[in-house]
Amino acid sequence: MRTEPILTQKTLTLKIRTVSPKQISFKSSYFEDFNNKYNQVRTLLQKETDEFILTGANVTKLGEGIGGETYKFNHPKLANIVIKRNKTGYSDDYAKEYKNLALIPTHIIGGQEAVARVNNLGEHYLISTLVPGKCVSRDNRYTEQHLKNLFNKMFELDKLGIYHGDLNGKNILLNSDNTVNFIDYQWTEKIAEMNFFDSHKSQKCLLPLSEFPENAQMFEMASMPWYMDSFDTVAEKENFLKTYLKVKAKYHEKRYDYIKKITQNWPYPSEKSRIKQSLDSEQAKAEIYKNPDSDILKLEMKKLQFLSDYRDAYSHVDPNLPGRNILAAPASYLCSISSVQDYRKEIDKLLSLSFSKTKNDYLKSMAEYGEYWYQNLTSYTEDTYKYVMRMARKTNVKGEESHKFYINDRNPRIFTPNLDLLDSLETSYKPVYSSGLDAPYLMQYKLDTMYRPSIDLLDSSLEDSKSVHQIEKLKGLFKKSRKTAFDDKLLDTLNASEVAVLKIREFRGYVKHHFSSYVANRTLSNLLENSVNFSEELFNTIFSGLKASNSRDILVKGYEGMRKFIYKI
Numbered sequence: 001m002r003t004e005p006i007l008t009q010k011t012l013t014l015k016i017r018t019v020s021p022k023q024i025s026f027k028s029s030y031f032e033d034f035n036n037k038y039n040q041v042r043t044l045l046q047k048e049t050d051e052f053i054l055t056g057a058n059v060t061k062l063g064e065g066i067g068g069e070t071y072k073f074n075h076p077k078l079a080n081i082v083i084k085r086n087k088t089g090y091s092d093d094y095a096k097e098y099k100n101l102a103l104i105p106t107h108i109i110g111g112q113e114a115v116a117r118v119n120n121l122g123e124h125y126l127i128s129t130l131v132p133g134k135c136v137s138r139d140n141r142y143t144e145q146h147l148k149n150l151f152n153k154m155f156e157l158d159k160l161g162i163y164h165g166d167l168n169g170k171n172i173l174l175n176s177d178n179t180v181n182f183i184d185y186q187w188t189e190k191i192a193e194m195n196f197f198d199s200h201k202s203q204k205c206l207l208p209l210s211e212f213p214e215n216a217q218m219f220e221m222a223s224m225p226w227y228m229d230s231f232d233t234v235a236e237k238e239n240f241l242k243t244y245l246k247v248k249a250k251y252h253e254k255r256y257d258y259i260k261k262i263t264q265n266w267p268y269p270s271e272k273s274r275i276k277q278s279l280d281s282e283q284a285k286a287e288i289y290k291n292p293d294s295d296i297l298k299l300e301m302k303k304l305q306f307l308s309d310y311r312d313a314y315s316h317v318d319p320n321l322p323g324r325n326i327l328a329a330p331a332s333y334l335c336s337i338s339s340v341q342d343y344r345k346e347i348d349k350l351l352s353l354s355f356s357k358t359k360n361d362y363l364k365s366m367a368e369y370g371e372y373w374y375q376n377l378t379s380y381t382e383d384t385y386k387y388v389m390r391m392a393r394k395t396n397v398k399g400e401e402s403h404k405f406y407i408n409d410r411n412p413r414i415f416t417p418n419l420d421l422l423d424s425l426e427t428s429y430k431p432v433y434s435s436g437l438d439a440p441y442l443m444q445y446k447l448d449t450m451y452r453p454s455i456d457l458l459d460s461s462l463e464d465s466k467s468v469h470q471i472e473k474l475k476g477l478f479k480k481s482r483k484t485a486f487d488d489k490l491l492d493t494l495n496a497s498e499v500a501v502l503k504i505r506e507f508r509g510y511v512k513h514h515f516s517s518y519v520a521n522r523t524l525s526n527l528l529e530n531s532v533n534f535s536e537e538l539f540n541t542i543f544s545g546l547k548a549s550n551s552r553d554i555l556v557k558g559y560e561g562m563r564k565f566i567y568k569i
Contacts, residue, residue, distance in 0.1 A: 031116050031117070031118055032093070032095075032117045032118065032119050033095075033098050033114075033116060033117040034115075034116045034117075035102075035113070035114055035115050035116065038115045038116070041078070041081060041115060041116075041127075042116070044075070044077055044078055045078070045081075045116075045118075045127070058073060058074055058075070059071040059072065059073050059074060059083065060072055060074060062082070063170075065170075065184065065186075068084045068085060068086055068092070068126075069084070069085050070082060070083070070084050070085075071083045071084075071085065072130060079130070080129055080130045081115060081127060081128075081129065081130065082127070082128055082129065082130045082131075083125055083126070083127055084125065084126040084127075084128070085123065085124075085125050086123065086124050086125075092124065093117070093119070093124045094117050094124055094125070094126035095117065096186070097126055097185055097186045097188075098114050098117040098126060100185040100186070100188040100190075101113065101114035101128060101185050102114050103160070103162060103188075103190060104157075104162070104185065105156065105160070108156050109153040109156050109157070109182070110153075110179070110181055111131055111153075111181040111182045111183060112128050112129060112131050112181070112182070112183045112184075112185070113128060113129040114126075114127075114128055115127040115128050115129060131173055131181045131183050132173065132175060132181065133173025133174055133175045133179075133180070133181050134173060134174055134175075135169055135170055135172075135173060135174075136169050136172065136174055136223075136227065138230060140174055142174070142227075142240075143178055144243055144247060145178035146174055146178050146179075146180055147243065147244060147247040147248075148247055148250075149178060149179045149180050150172070150180045150219070151216070151247055151248060151250065151251040153180065153182065154167075154215035154216055154219065154251070155251055155254050155255065155258075157213075157215050158212065158213050158214060158215055158255065158258075159258055160190075161190055161191035161192060161193055161195075161196065161212065161213055162188060162189075162190055162191075162213065162215075163188065163189045163190075163191065163213040163215060163218065164182060164185065164187075164188055164215050164218055165185075165186070165187030165188045165189060165218065166184060166186065166187045166218070166222060167182070167215060167218045167219040167222050167223055168222035168223055169222075169223050169226065169227065170184075171183050171184045172219075172223065189213075191212065191213055193262065194267075194268075196212030196213070196262075197212065197268070197271040197274045197275055197278070198271070212259070212278070214255075216248065216251060217307075220303070220304060220307055221307040221308070221310070221311050222311065224244075224304050224307075225304055225305075225307065225308035225311075225419055225421055226308075226419065228240070228241070228301075228304060228421055229419055229421060234424065234425055234426060237424075237425070238297055241292075241297055241300060241301070242292055242297065245289040245292045245296070245297075245300065246289060246290060246291075246292070248285075248289050249285070249286050249287075249288075249289035249290045250286075252282045252283075252285040252286035252289065253282075253286040255282045256279060256282035256283050256286060259275065259278055259279055259282060260279060263275045277365075277368070280361050280364075280365065281361070281362075281365035281368075283361070284358050284359075284361035284362035284365060285362060285365065287358050287362075288358065288359060288362045295350055298346065298428065298429055299343070299346050299347065299350065299366065301421060301422060301425065301429060302339070302342055302343040302346055302422070302429075303343055303366070303369075304421055305339045305342075305343070305420075305421045305422055306336060306339040306340040306342075306343050306373065308418070308419050308421060309332070309335055309336040309339045309340075309418050310336050310373070310377065312332055312336075312418045312419065313329060313332040313333045313335070313336045313380075313384075313418075314380075316328050316329035316332055317329050317384055317387070326384075326387070326388050326391065326403060326405075327388060327392075327405070327495065327498050327499060327502070328495060329384045329385075329388055330381065330384055330385040330388055330494060330498070330539060331491040331492075331494050331495050332418060333377065333380055333381035333384050333385075334381060334491060334494075334542055334543065334546065335418055335491065336377050336381070337374070337377050337378060337381060337543075337546045337547075338431075338546060339431075340370060340373050340374050340377055341374070341546060342431040343370050344367065344370040344371070344374065345431075347363055347366050347367045347370060348367075350363055351363050351364075351367070378543075378546075378547060381543065382543065385539050385543075388498060389498070389501065389532065389535070389536070391403040391405075392405075392498060392501040392502040392505060393501060393505055393528075393532065394505065405502060443485035443493070443538075444482055444485050444486060446534060447478065447481055447482050447485060447534070448482075450527070450530045450531065450534055451474070451478040451527075452478075454523050454524075454526065454527040454530075455471060455474060455475060455478065457519060457520075457523045458471050458474075458520060458523055458524070459471060461517050461519045461520040461523070462511070462515070462517070462520055464514075466510065467507075467510075467511070470503070470507045470510070473503060474500070474503065474504070474507070477496055477499060477500050477503065478500075480492075480496050481493055481496045481497065481500070484496060490538065490541075490542055491542070493538060494535065494538050494539060494542065497531065497534055497535035497538060498535055500531045500535070501528065501531050501532055501535055504524060504527050504528045504531055505528055507524060508521070508524040508525065508528055511524055
């Protein structure tokens with residue numbers, strides 16, 4: 001739990017929050033869990049309101065996350081204690097996070113320590129120790145010593161099978177003595193040592209099947225993209241990446257030694273091939289990262305790009321994020337597949353030119369990593385598109401909760417572009433796009449056939465102000481779709497097609513409820529069916545192109561366009 005202002009990851013700038021005085025009382029508290037090391041705190045917490053309420057606010061708000069707000073008491077004897085309280089509408093009792101904190105060997109890695117879990121008249125709190133340090137920013141960057149300490153602590157978690165789950169910039173605090181601290185173990189997973197190489201159990205950590213928990217992967221997904229994007233020049237980006245990889249070499253040496261040690265008498269013969277893969281991978285990375293050349297830097301940047309794209313794509317559907325915009329999710333996932341294919345294409349090229357066993361082992365490990373993510377992303381993409389279409393059409397499967405879009409003229413949702421890490425780098429870093437899917441005139445013809453006759457019929461059938469307004473919105477969507485199709489921006493066209501399904505379905509519901517016009521109702525039903533078919537056909541065209549055997553040479557045009565697509569509905 002940090003004492004710094006909230007960090008805005010995209011810009012690495014700090015926002016200062018203005019907060020009103022707060023009071024928190026534990027007078028009627030039930031301590032569901034308690035760390036006996038902090039027994040003296042229990043009495044202070046229970047007496048806090050009685051003794052200090054007259055002084056006004058007894059806590060200061062430090063910040064907030066997805067479902068909780070963080071405070072610290074102003075009383076000097078409680079200065080090292082932090083309280084996390086549920087936001088309105090969230091019912092987490094913090095049992096999992098308290099249990100996760102109890103797993104952390106703070107005597108080795110320091111950081112946040114569990115104190116208590118409190119039920120205060122039905123309101124839940126997590127009490128833990130205050131962790132010193134400041135979030136990374138343009139004025140508070142990682143030093144080489146910070147990175148060494150970071151990797152040492154991640155390795156200690158790796159050994160225990162503890163996968164932090166959210167090592168973003170707000171959960172890593174830097175100290176002036178070059179140490180780092182981790183906070184917020186809400187999404188932490190624990191993998192037992194016997195399951196380190198189990199193909200089913202390791203899935204919980206989103207890791208390749210041949211490797212046991214690697215917290216560096218989460219750091220590279222959640223922290224590295226926006227940190228790399230914060231540098232102003234190409235030289236700064238490349239210099240930091242070189243330093244980062246050189247420090248990471250030692251991390252992989254330690255992982256190699258540890259895996260070798262714990263698997264000497266491994267009881268599961270069927271997992272020996274995975275263990276060998278893991279050892280070869282760790283050994284090769286340790287050697288290659290000691291002196292990374294331009295090829296390695298390029299490949300590592302492409303890896304960061306697809307990890308960043310995956311995280312962006314998931315943010316559209318993450319049920320824990322308020323105000324999420326699922327309409328943009330399928331296009332964002334397609335963008336992720338395109339970037340992972342670009343990464344795999346780069347590996348193929350480097351493998352064809354490499355004659356070094358160590359480099360080949362490294363590249364084969366990266367190829368396996370790319371294959372793992374490619375398989376995951378293709379599955380996620382298809383599932384996500386089907387989910388979005390079910391929500392837009394209101395054809396939920398049994399037991400599936402409806403998604404409320406909250407899209408209207410006064411409250412527009414914006415499709416924000418994915419972070420483009422390669423855009424500011426030299427040309428050799430950037431993918432070459434040749435989609436092979438281009439058919440702008442055919443798509444325009446389909447759009448003309450679908451929209452024009454229907455809109456003309458609706459224009460002549462409905463004259464009330466709300467219907468006229470909705471018809472104008474459909475005309476705007478038609479115009480937008482036609483233009484993006486002509487410009488060959490297929491992902492933009494896909495986004496617009498999903499919006500059209502939602503808008504037509506909503507308009508049809510309004511007309512059915514208020515009018516008995518057979519022509520209008522039939523026209524809207526046909527238009528809805530046609531727009532669904534068009535969207536599905538377009539999605540399948542792009543998706544199939546990305547999955548084709550030659551897809552690494554046919555990267556979908558629109559990967560770069562996705563990062564420029566900002567469209568208010």
